[in-house]
Amino acid sequence: MSSKEDKVDPFQPRDMNTPRDQRSRTDGWVGGRADTWFGHYRENPASRSASDSRRMANDQDYAREVAKNLRQEDDALVNSDEALLAAGLTVAPVSPGIGIEIHGIDMAKPTDAQIEQVWRLYLARKVVFFRDQGHITWDEHIAFGKRFADIGYAFGRQRALGKNNSPTDYPEILRLYSDEGQPFAAANWHSDVTWSNRPPLGSILLARKAPPVGGDTVFVDCYALWDSLNPVLREFLQGRMAVHGRGGRDEAAHPICRTHPETGRNALYINPTFTNSICDMEPEASARLLAKLYAKMYSTPEHTCRFRWQDGSVAMWDNRSCQHYAVADFWPHERRMERVTLVDPTEDDEIPFWQDENGERHYGKRLATQESIDTPLSYA
Ligand SMILES: O=C(O)CCC(=O)C(=O)O
Numbered sequence: 001m002s003s004k005e006d007k008v009d010p011f012q013p014r015d016m017n018t019p020r021d022q023r024s025r026t027d028g029w030v031g032g033r034a035d036t037w038f039g040h041y042r043e044n045p046a047s048r049s050a051s052d053s054r055r056m057a058n059d060q061d062y063a064r065e066v067a068k069n070l071r072q073e074d075d076a077l078v079n080s081d082e083a084l085l086a087a088g089l090t091v092a093p094v095s096p097g098i099g100i101e102i103h104g105i106d107m108a109k110p111t112d113a114q115i116e117q118v119w120r121l122y123l124a125r126k127v128v129f130f131r132d133q134g135h136i137t138w139d140e141h142i143a144f145g146k147r148f149a150d151i152g153y154a155f156g157r158q159r160a161l162g163k164n165n166s167p168t169d170y171p172e173i174l175r176l177y178s179d180e181g182q183p184f185a186a187a188n189w190h191s192d193v194t195w196s197n198r199p200p201l202g203s204i205l206l207a208r209k210a211p212p213v214g215g216d217t218v219f220v221d222c223y224a225l226w227d228s229l230n231p232v233l234r235e236f237l238q239g240r241m242a243v244h245g246r247g248g249r250d251e252a253a254h255p256i257c258r259t260h261p262e263t264g265r266n267a268l269y270i271n272p273t274f275t276n277s278i279c280d281m282e283p284e285a286s287a288r289l290l291a292k293l294y295a296k297m298y299s300t301p302e303h304t305c306r307f308r309w310q311d312g313s314v315a316m317w318d319n320r321s322c323q324h325y326a327v328a329d330f331w332p333h334e335r336r337m338e339r340v341t342l343v344d345p346t347e348d349d350e351i352p353f354w355q356d357e358n359g360e361r362h363y364g365k366r367l368a369t370q371e372s373i374d375t376p377l378s379y380a
């Protein structure tokens with residue numbers, strides 16, 4: 001970190017009048033953006049890789065090495081590798097950084113090898129998709145989820161909340177049905193249930209009936225969002241907590257930089273749906289910084305993928321590494337989705353934490369609740 005960015009206040013808008021010869025290569029890539037905030041750091045050609053954009057600008061050999069690695073990675077993505085083929089699977093990436101379609105699986109009877117490959121891709125791609133699973137029953141949907149983790153109620157560990165949206169005797173199934181008379185779409189950026197101190201790790205969402213047009217779901221890669229923040233800002237945010245809540249009822253503080261318990265990677269873990277404020281900041285400064293962060297998070301198509309649903313399509317996402325947004329453009333059509341929610345059996349891994357350089361985990365805390373957050377899962 002020896003660039004001029006070290007000396008700049010990351011909360012001030014960037015001076016667009018920086019003389020050309022003092023600009024970095026990265027400045028060029030963000031210069032045309034509506035939001036020229038200094039926080040934009042690494043939307044460069046290799047932003048999806050963990051490369052150093054400063055070094056890329058000045059070191060040709062390094063840049064060539066990054067390019068070579070990306071070519072290799074993309075080759076593996078596009079041409080299913082041996083382990084996949086051995087499991088009877090093929091894949092098609094939805095975008096270079098996030099999302100992949102997996103073909104060849106039947107969720108009603110997956111093999112052990114397929115489960116292993118799906119989990120590998122799930123961790124690497126943040127969200128995976130299947131097609132043509134409309135035949136599975138509620139029991140099979142639940143059984144599929146149990147191959148990866150514990151099954152939660154509709155909202156994770158809060159039984160009371162999901163009740164109205166679940167079929168009788170199936171509290172594990174969350175129905176998200178929308179039609180002309182009762183329009184509904186989760187049309188806001190979020191990862192699920194972050195107002196809880198134990199948010200569910202992921203979800204498996206099945207389209208029983210997809211609209212003929214519209215109703216896509218968009219996903220954003222929160223590792224890439226964290227990595228592409230300015231280093232000064234990353235340092236400021238690391239270890240810092242934010243309060244998440246829902247309408248002044250349940251509240252929990254979570255680290256803004258969340259370390260994934262399985263991959264060890266850091267993700268930006270705030271969202272405009274549930275995050276209220278940044279801890280230990282004046283309310284006004286907190287609101288301003290959150291607004292700036294959101295402007296960045298949700299104006300970077302490079303870090304997103306968009307999934308077009310068909311009847312029987314499935315999306316299985318990782319709430320620890322990505323966020324989602326259901327596009328509310330399909331009214332008056334019907335859209336009937338059913339979801340199984342995955343919760344982490346290990347409390348230490350389930351509660352979001354940031355892991356520092358010494359391997360120490362820093363947790364937030366539960367602040368208030370009107371629901372019984374840790375309802376035991378009697379059927380898990
Ligand atoms: O309907 C969708 O595509 C996503 C809904 C959603 O936010 C969820 O199931 O958590």
Ligand SMILES: [Fe+2]
Nearest residue numbers: 186191192324
């Ligand atoms: Fe959601």
